[in-house]
Every structure is written in structure tokens, then in C-alpha cells.
Amino acid sequence: MKTIGEASTPAEVRAEAALTAVADWTGKQIGFAPASPGIASPSHRGVDSEAWLVAVDQSSPAYFLKIVNSDQKAFIDLEAVFEAASIAAGLGCTPSPRHLARDADAIVFDLLPPVWKTARMDDLRRADVMEQVIALKKAIHGSRPFALSWTVFDRIRELDDARKAAGVDRPDDLWWMLDGVEEIERAITAAGYDARPSHADGLASNIMISQDGAVQLVDFDEARNVDPLYEIGILLNEAFPFEEEMRPALEVFEGSFRQASLDRCRAYAVADDLMWGLWGMLMNSISPRGDIEFLKYAQWRLLRCRMALRHPGFELKLRRL
Structure with missing residues (x-):
């Protein structure tokens, strides 16, 4: 030291x-x-x-x-x-x-003591951990509003504008993904929502777990007033590969399972994947940190975005919002 x-x-x-x-x-x-x-x-x-x-x-x-x-x-x-x-x-x-x-x-x-460790995705699949994470996020939702409000769609436009300005090459189907996410934004805007103060971060790495199983959230860089189902949607997208696994966690969050809420969570997850894909593409082009695998991360997030947009039930999800 x-x-x-x-x-x-x-x-x-x-x-x-x-x-x-x-x-x-x-x-x-x-x-x-x-x-x-x-x-x-x-x-x-x-x-x-x-x-x-x-x-x-x-x-x-x-x-x-x-x-x-x-x-x-x-x-x-x-x-x-x-x-x-x-x-x-x-x-x-x-x-x-x-x-x-x-x-x-x-x-x-x-600084949290050394008995605390960074969570991994398999930690989030444990019911006791997920319940604590959701409880912490709900506590923040009930607090006084934060200084800034934000939507994932705002950030997508910001990043795409920055990508164009930097002359970053785009995948041939980026226009299609942007169009699909615009459909999501229109559907969610029409359905309406109440923005609440939120951690607004779904990454497992920004959750800490102690040796005795206690949980804390870290990294409030993305914290904004957002739709709470955006926050839960990106958390579930990080933790679970299948919708059937997401249902119990969503029930913990709302008190009962609602299909419309799951559909909104999944729609937000698609938009979030596009957002981080754009971010990774931009960073790969403009960041001086060549040791960070920005492009690999972007390709993974864009792949998951494509898979969700091509799912045969995508349009049905939007109609159920």
C-alpha cells in the first residue's frame, strides 16, 4: 500500500x-x-x-x-x-x-469488510438472495425522488447519436433492432407507468453478499427515477435464462404474479440489451482502454436482443402491456 x-x-x-x-x-x-x-x-x-x-x-x-x-x-x-x-x-x-x-x-x-464478496449470477438464482435484493430495491423505490429521471430509451438515443458522431460501424441489422425497441417504447408509453427512485442496475457484480448471507447494493452510477419494472426486468434478465424461473421473483416483488408485469419486464430487458450493446460498440471505438473486451460484451448483449425480438411471442407481449 x-x-x-x-x-x-x-x-x-x-x-x-x-x-x-x-x-x-x-x-x-x-x-x-x-x-x-x-x-x-x-x-x-x-x-x-x-x-x-x-x-x-x-x-x-x-x-x-x-x-x-x-x-x-x-x-x-x-x-x-x-x-x-x-x-x-x-x-x-x-x-x-x-x-x-x-x-x-x-x-x-x-468499504465493506473482507467477509463480503461480489455476487455472481448463480447467487441471484438462490431464493434467499433474490428476496433480499428485491427488498432493498423496493426500499429505495419508497424513498424520496432522486435528482435525475431517465429511461433506457433516452440512453439508447444518446448512445446511437454518439455512435454516429464517432463514425462507428454498425451491424447490418441495427436499424431493425432500433425499430423493434421503438415499438417497445410506444407500447410502454401508451400503457403508462409511475417513475420511482431506483438503483436501476441489474448487474450481479453490483450486489454484495456477506459470509452470513446479508446483501448490499453498490454502484449507483445508473441510479435514476425509472419505472420499477425496468429495474426488476433487468435484474431478472441477469439472473434467469427462462421466464418460468422469473415468475417467483416477480411474485415476491409485486405480491402476486401478473403476466402483464412479466411482459413489461421482458420488453425492458430487450431495450437494455440494445443499450449496452450500443455502449460496448461505442467504447470499443473511442475508449483508450484496449485491455477491456468492450466489443465482446457488445456482441453478447446484441445477440440476446436479437433473439428476444425474433421470438414468436414478441408482438403478443407488447399487446398485453
Whole structure:
């Protein structure tokens, strides 16, 4: 673990700048070491930010520092992230954010103890874990609104515009996928929904599980006011390959199973796959981080989007919304 003044790489210099920006730590002994590096495939984890473990006046780290990568700044509002995480921490859903270093594009959080591990998709298939995850997300849905509202369709348009501006080659059938998702947006808009504050993240890697089975949510970069069924839809899409497996979790969320809710969850999952496919294509073209498998991740998400749009029951799902 290095201390302030010992940085020898550009990443360490950025970490030092963020840590010295924390006024409460002036004059204290600060140590820092890199956390797990980001990967996009086979697990999407830690791609948006550089992550550091931080110790203050002690040998063991007690804080987690994240510094947004330059290629992600357009998509992350750190003030909104800090506010959303603060609200969720007040509900006991996530570790508390402690310091916002705006000029360093960084936030410092409390660090969960070493007995906590990153969830995997097979963890989410356990009923006890899924029930806890849903309970945490529902608690956030009942909190006061977040600063920002958002839909997956807004982000798709933003990413597709950025893709065009960057001259990124597109798959021959991208127009067809965009048309299919436009149908989804029209159907959901016509049916209506009430946006609620949400974690708005379906990745297993942004769920933490302790040795005794407790659960916490992390990473509020995507937190917005959204349709709660978007949040549940992308969670179920991460955890389960078949709709039959999704039904019990949806029943836990709503209290009883409703086919229209499952149909909406599945429709949102299609849009979310297209969104992340576009993101991966764009990052593969413009990101300086050549060690991240952005294109592989994009191809996987677009493949799943195609499969869902081609399903013979797709149009029926939209009519049932």
C-alpha cells in the first residue's frame, strides 16, 4: 500500500489527487492500493471507474475510492450518484458515501469488510438472495425522488447519436433492432407507468453478499427515477435464462404474479440489451482502454436482443402491456 507522495503511475497520481482533495483527511496518514481491475467479459464489473482501497491512520483499508474513467464521464453525474447513494445508505441498502471530490471525478465510500464478496449470477438464482435484493430495491423505490429521471430509451438515443458522431460501424441489422425497441417504447408509453427512485442496475457484480448471507447494493452510477419494472426486468434478465424461473421473483416483488408485469419486464430487458450493446460498440471505438473486451460484451448483449425480438411471442407481449 502506497502513501501520499509515492505515486509512480498516472493512475496513482489520479488517486493521490482525489485523496488529497478530502479536506477531512488533511494531515492524516493515507495509504492506498488498487482494488480489482475492471472487466467487461465474462462478468461486467468495475468498468466505469478506477477503484482503490484506502486506509486512513491505520494499516487496514476502511474506504473505497472510485474515480470515473475519462471515457465514461459523459454518462455519469457524480453529484446525482452521491445523492442517490446517500439516500440508499440511509435506508441501509448500501455503504455510505463519505466524500465527493468533484474536481477529481471521484467519490469515497465506506468499504465493506473482507467477509463480503461480489455476487455472481448463480447467487441471484438462490431464493434467499433474490428476496433480499428485491427488498432493498423496493426500499429505495419508497424513498424520496432522486435528482435525475431517465429511461433506457433516452440512453439508447444518446448512445446511437454518439455512435454516429464517432463514425462507428454498425451491424447490418441495427436499424431493425432500433425499430423493434421503438415499438417497445410506444407500447410502454401508451400503457403508462409511475417513475420511482431506483438503483436501476441489474448487474450481479453490483450486489454484495456477506459470509452470513446479508446483501448490499453498490454502484449507483445508473441510479435514476425509472419505472420499477425496468429495474426488476433487468435484474431478472441477469439472473434467469427462462421466464418460468422469473415468475417467483416477480411474485415476491409485486405480491402476486401478473403476466402483464412479466411482459413489461421482458420488453425492458430487450431495450437494455440494445443499450449496452450500443455502449460496448461505442467504447470499443473511442475508449483508450484496449485491455477491456468492450466489443465482446457488445456482441453478447446484441445477440440476446436479437433473439428476444425474433421470438414468436414478441408482438403478443407488447399487446398485453
